[in-house]
Each structure stands twice: as structure tokens, then as C-alpha cells.
Amino acid sequence: MRVLVTGGAGYIGSVIVEELVGAGHTPVIYDSLVKGHTSALLPGVLVVRGDVRDTGRLVQVLREQQIEAVIHMAALIEVGLSVTNPDRFFENNVAGSMSVLRAMLDTGIKKLVFSSTAALYGDPVTLPITEEAPLQPNNPYGDSKLMVERILGWSAEPHGLTCTALRYFNAAGATERNGEMHEPETHLIPLVLQAAAEDRPVTIFGTDYPTPDGTTIRDYIHVADLAQAHLLALGRTEPGMRVYNVGNGNGYSVRQVVETARAVTGRALPVDEQPRRPGDQVATVASSERIRAELGWQPRFPDLHAIIESAWNWRQRHPHGYANMTGIDEG
Ligand code: UDP
Numbered sequence: 001m002r003v004l005v006t007g008g009a010g011y012i013g014s015v016i017v018e019e020l021v022g023a024g025h026t027p028v029i030y031d032s033l034v035k036g037h038t039s040a041l042l043p044g045v046l047v048v049r050g051d052v053r054d055t056g057r058l059v060q061v062l063r064e065q066q067i068e069a070v071i072h073m074a075a076l077i078e079v080g081l082s083v084t085n086p087d088r089f090f091e092n093n094v095a096g097s098m099s100v101l102r103a104m105l106d107t108g109i110k111k112l113v114f115s116s117t118a119a120l121y122g123d124p125v126t127l128p129i130t131e132e133a134p135l136q137p138n139n140p141y142g143d144s145k146l147m148v149e150r151i152l153g154w155s156a157e158p159h160g161l162t163c164t165a166l167r168y169f170n171a172a173g174a175t176e177r178n179g180e181m182h183e184p185e186t187h188l189i190p191l192v193l194q195a196a197a198e199d200r201p202v203t204i205f206g207t208d209y210p211t212p213d214g215t216t217i218r219d220y221i222h223v224a225d226l227a228q229a230h231l232l233a234l235g236r237t238e239p240g241m242r243v244y245n246v247g248n249g250n251g252y253s254v255r256q257v258v259e260t261a262r263a264v265t266g267r268a269l270p271v272d273e274q275p276r277r278p279g280d281q282v283a284t285v286a287s288s289e290r291i292r293a294e295l296g297w298q299p300r301f302p303d304l305h306a307i308i309e310s311a312w313n314w315r316q317r318h319p320h321g322y323a324n325m326t327g328i329d330e331g
Contacts, residue, residue, distance in 0.1 A: 001234060002026045004067045006052050006100060007074030009036025012115070012171050012223055014178040016071060017045060019227040025234075028065045030058070031074065035182070037321075042177075052096035058103035069111035071230055072100050075144075078186050079119065082141035083279045093144035098151065105159060112152070113233045116165040116243065118219070118284045120146040127251065128219075128287035131167070131243050139279030149243065156241040163240070164233035169219040169247030169286045171226050173307040179314030180223075181321035188257055189220070189308060193315050196267040204254050206276035209283075215254035217283035219247035222301035222310070232295040244295070247286025248302040257304070264308045 003020060007013045008029030013036070020027040021042055029047045041047055046065070050057045052074045061067070075093045076082065082089045097114070104112060119142030120135050137143040149165050156163040172189045174180065180190045195202040207214040229246045236242065252260070255271075262269050291297040301307060 001068050002028065002066055003069045003071055003234065004028050004030055004062060004065065005071045005073065006030045007036065007072075007115075009033060009041060009047065010073065011178065011180045011182065012168075012226060013073050014041060015175055015223045016073070016227045016230050017042060018175060018177060019224065019231055021045065023231055028061070028067065030061060037181070053092070053099050055099040055103050058100060059106050062103055062107040062109060067107075067109060069113070069234055070100060070104060070109060071113045071234075072097060073115040075115065077141065078184075079139050079141050079279045080186060080277055082139050082144070086140035089140045089144045090147075093141075094147050097148040101151070101155060104161070110161050110239075111234065112161060112163045113230050114148065114152060114163065114165045116145045116149055116167045117142060118167055118169045118245070118247065118286065119281065120149070120167065121281070121284065123282050124284065127283060128249055128285045129245065130287045131245055131290055138281065141279075153241045157239065160239050162236050162238060163242070164236055165241070165243040166229050166233060167243060167245045168226060169221050169245070169284060171223045172220045173222040173224070173301065173310040174314030175224055175310075178223075179311060179318065188218070188254060189261075189311055192258055192261045192269070193265070193308070193312055196261055196265040196269055196312075197315060197319070199267065201270040201272040202258055203272045203274050204258070205274050206280065207273045208276070211253055211283060213253050213255045216280055217251040217253050217285065219249065219251055219285045220257070220304055220307055221247050221299065222307050225299040225301055228300075229291060229295070229297050232291075232297055236295070244291040245286040245288050246291060246297070247288055248299050249286055249288055250302065250304070251283060251285035252304055257308070260304050260308050264305060264312050
């Protein structure tokens with residue numbers, strides 16, 4: 001299948017592109033390259049520089065590249081930034097997704113896989129979280145994704161679209177080629193490994209949460225397992241909208257992540273305890289029963305130690321991130 005991957009030069013997108021190529025699909029990357037890395041990309045994969053809000057450009061690329069399905073990932077993702085700059089999140093994430101939908105409708109493309117998030121559950125009443133749990137995001141990032149899910153929910157049936165929203169829990173880890181390197185970095189595992197590499201303390205945001213050790217709990221999923229979920233979603237054929245959680249079902253606290261990183265890296269990793277970060281959820285752990293049952297998804301790397309080890313190995317191989325890797329030309 002010829003698949004447009006918006007945000008395909010980012011951390012998760014680049015791994016999806018790797019998996020698509022491995023499975024014999026032809027991905028075309030559409031990325032503003034504001035955050036993405038061209039050097040992360042596979043040689044031979046076309047990269048189009050463009051903003052998702054530019055509907056005309058999208059229509060042109062969908063036509064010229066004879067695209068059959070879209071994986072729409074391009075979005076702003078930092079929870080903290082969304083609290084201070086909500087307008088930017090609604091503009092990029094909601095208006096951007098409307099533009100992708102408009103371009104698909106104008107070109108007759110019927111299949112969409114949308115990157116959604118566990119952030120739309122807010123502070124869940126019960127764990128693990130099923131797809132039926134109340135949707136009450138406690139930050140503009142989560143709300144922007146929920147708005148798009150709602151728009152797709154209303155649009156899929158009348159337009160005969162097959163839409164799949166994948167609600168990501170916490171993507172982590174690396175493949176041989178691609179790992180996590182955001183600018184600015186806000187995510188726990190890369191920051192912990194950066195602290196380990198530089199023999200600095202790691203900051204813990206909030207030690208007074210109502211959890212066994214006072215720190216927040218997350219369900220970390222290996223980025224390659226998350227990418228696999230997209231390939232399975234591309235195989236769906238029934239028109240309509242379907243949402244799936246993608247997580248392992250294991251919750252780890254920030255302190256447990258730090259402890260595991262100590263074991264992986266052999267570094268002391270002292271902690272610096274700071275107040276809570278605005279917008280953070282207390283605990284998110286996925287029930288992934290639905291995606292396992294309906295799409296046959298099976299995580300290959302569910303173990304936190306192995307996930308952190310893959311990230312650490314990638315970091316050791318690429319101490320300067322993507323800066324020194326061989327780049328490719330943009331199309
Ligand atoms: N966190 C932390 N120290 C850091 C980075 C993150 O304690 O240096 C915490 C953060 O406040 C949150 C959890 O780790 O409670 C997971 O944060 P991350 O940004 O990785 O993921 P998300 O907020 O999307 O769940």
C-alpha cells in the first residue's frame with residue numbers, strides 16, 4: 001500500500017516508516033521538519049516538506065503520489081507546553097487534522113490511522129483503562145486529540161471512511177536505527193538516560209501523588225510494538241471509526257523507571273525531587289484487550305528493562321542524537 005505518514009520524520013513516525021518498508025509497503029513522509037530529523041529516515045523513502053495545515057499541498061501530494069491510506073501523526077506533543085500555549089495546540093493538532101481530513105475527502109482516500117493518546121483519559125477512575133473509560137483530559141494536548149477523535153467519529157460513517165484512532169500510552173525504547181531525541185526533551189526515559197550519561201541527577205516532578213511511592217505511574221511501550229499497531233490498523237476494512245488503546249498493561253512509577261535505568265546503565269543516578277509538573281496525570285495503565293482481540297496485536301518487547309536497554313544502546317551508538325548520522329535529500 002502507498003501510505004502518507006504525516007510527522008513521519010519524528011521519533012515514532014520514523015519507526016513506523018521502518019516497519020512499513022519492512023512489510024513491503026511504500027511510505028511517503030509528509031513533515032514540516034520543524035521537529036523531525038531527515039537523517040533518521042531510510043534512504044529511498046520520499047520526504048515532502050510541508051505543514052499539515054496546508055490543505056492544497058496535501059491534496060497535491062496525495063494525488064501525485066497515488067496515496068491509498070494516511071497515517072496522521074504530525075502534532076505538537078509536549079503536555080507542559082500545551083498548558084502554557086493551548087492556542088498553538090488547537091491550531092496544529094485540531095485545525096491540522098481537519099486539513100488532513102479535508103484533503104482525504106477531496107481526493108477520495110478512505111483509510112486513516114490517527115495518533116491519539118492516553119492523555120484523553122485524564123485521571124482515570126479505575127486501572128487498567130479500557131476504551132470505555134470516561135474521557136476527561138486534564139491538559140490541552142489531550143483535549144486536542146479528543147476533539148479530533150470526535151470529529152473523525154462523526155465523519156467516518158457518512159463519508160465511508162475507515163478511521164482507526166490508536167491511543168498511545170508511553171512510547172519508549174529504540175530500534176537499531178531510530179531512537180528518541182526531542183528538542184526540547186521533556187520525556188522521562190530519554191531524560192533519565194541523558195542524566196546517566198552525563199553523571200547528573202535526574203529530576204522527579206512530584207513525589208506526593210496518591211501512588212505507592214508518591215510518583216506518577218505510566219505504561220511504557222516499545223516504539224516498535226507501537227509501530228506494529230499501525231500496520232495492523234492499516235489492515236482494517238470496515239467503514240466507521242474504531243479506537244484502540246496501545247500499551248502493555250504494566251504500570252511503572254517514575255522511581256521504578258529510575259531504578260531500572262540504574263540497573264541498565266550501572267550509573268548512580270541520584271534524584272532531585274521537584275514539585276509536580278502542571279497537567280500531569282497520576283497513573284495511566286492500558287487495557288489492551290481490544291486491540292489484541294480484534295487486530296491480533298502482540299507486544300514483542302513488553303519488559304521495561306529491555307525497553308530502557310534498547311534506548312540506552314541507541315544512545316551509546318548515537319551520543320549526539322541524529323546530528324552525525326547520514327542524511328538524505330528531501331523530495
Ligand atoms: N517526569 C519526571 N522527570 C522528568 C521527566 C518526566 O519526573 O525529567 C515525569 C512527568 O512529570 C510524568 C512522568 O514522568 O509524571 C512521565 O512523563 P513523560 O513526559 O515521559 O510522559 P507523559 O507526560 O506524556 O505521560
